[in-house]
Amino acid sequence: MPLLEVNDLQVEFRTHDAAVRAVNGVNFTLEEGETLGIVGESGSGKSQSVLAMLGLLASNGRASGRAMYRGENLIGMTNRAMNRIRGNRLSMIFQDPMSSLNPYLTIERQMTEVLELHKNVTRREAKRRAISLLEAVRIPEAAHRIGQYPHELSGGMRQRVMIAMALLCEPEVLFADEPTTALDVTVQAQILQLLRNLQHDFGTSIVLITHDLGVVAGLCEKVMVMYGGRVMEQCDANTLFAQPSHPYTVGLLRALPRLDHDGGELTGIPGNPPNMAHPPAGCPFHERCADASDECAVDAPALKAIGPGWLRACHRPVHLIKKEASHV
Template identity: 80%
Template structure:
């Protein structure tokens, strides 16, 4: 049985003027020790999908569908029951550590509270465990830094504190929302290795939300490409980078700088993401797609197996024979 199974997940926000449908019919399964990368432009619904599962949507947000963790639906779970596993069995690295950390509490109090609540550790033992985790994420002078407040740390250090907090209880599922954004390349490599070690030692499953396709290539086995609140393509990382099947995926890969094209202009995707308060009637990518036709504006294509492969899904009307024109010199990571 899957550790986490998400079915027909939808997230909508009610505003005074309109209903914003941020996530529309997302489905995926997560096995123990596996890594799923969720990629796409800002506003595609990546973060809201995860926040919905953890019961962390804004007050005007509503989620429907199901997110089964060990057979129990997270979306309908009582708050007390969800609190017992959130931060313990299910943990999250948030994107902005400055707004996620409490400015009135020391790093020690914010870290030890997690261990005291979920692991019944004493304050002293919890502090030693927290210092060890800060050292694991490469924070220098961890025994001194743990007594400081968030504003006394650099942006990169705050990000590493967030990662350390998420790993304290050795969660079964780790949701990581842009976990390496504020880190330099060297520290980023160290953090990614730390996540690999966590998977190896404890079988932790990871859902990685990122714009960095390089991180996806180095860490993820499967990738889900989202756009306009919908899944455009869902397949193995190997297939995504070697043979992308959706025009949006191909556009993302072509926008990457390449070492063999030094000085060449980047090929961006023209246009802007759709306004989800007034989404298009058909495929959300139709206005930016180089090969959209009349069907694309009438109804959104279903997410279906590609090349008769049940593990490789895409939402596009483009026939197999017409994909060749888009595969000329695709970008690789």
């Protein structure tokens, strides 16, 4: 039985004059100790999918569907029940550590509060545990740093503090929303290695939200590609990089810088992501797809299996996509 099983997840935001469907029918499973990467451009529905599962949507957001964790449906769970799980068995690393950490509280207070609430330990024991986690995420002089405020730390250190906070209660599932955004490449590599080490040490399952396929290649076993609130392709990471089967996936891979290619401009995907307040008919990617047919403009393709554990949503024959992907 999967540790986390999501079926037909829908997220909608209502305004005074419109309803915006941010997530439309997402399905996936997560096994113990596994890492799933959710990739796509900004606005594809990656973060909202996870926020819906953790009960952290904005006040005008509504979620439906099922997200089964240990036999409990996270969607529609009461605040009291969610507070028992969130931060304890399910944790999240938010995208911007500066805005996620409280500027008025020391690192010590922000970390010890989590343990006092969920593990019912004394302040002294909570501080000892917090210092131990700061050392585990390679923060130097952790016993001193724990008494500082967020603004006194560098961006890389604040991100490490966020990771340590998320791991305080040794969660079974860690959701990481762009954990390396705005970090230089050296610190980014350190953070990714840290996540690998912590997963090995704690056996934590990870859901990694990112727009960077390079990050996915270094950390994830499975990948789910999202666009316009829908899943475009879903398979294991090795298959995705070797044989991408959706035009959008091919476009993302072509936009990556490659060491084995000569210099020159990167190949971007023309156009812009759809406005989800007024979504296009048919396939959400058809307006930017060079190979879209008339069918694509009127009929949204269903997500269908094209191999073991391999799903894609596209009208174009698989063999044509694979032929083009061979030039990525």
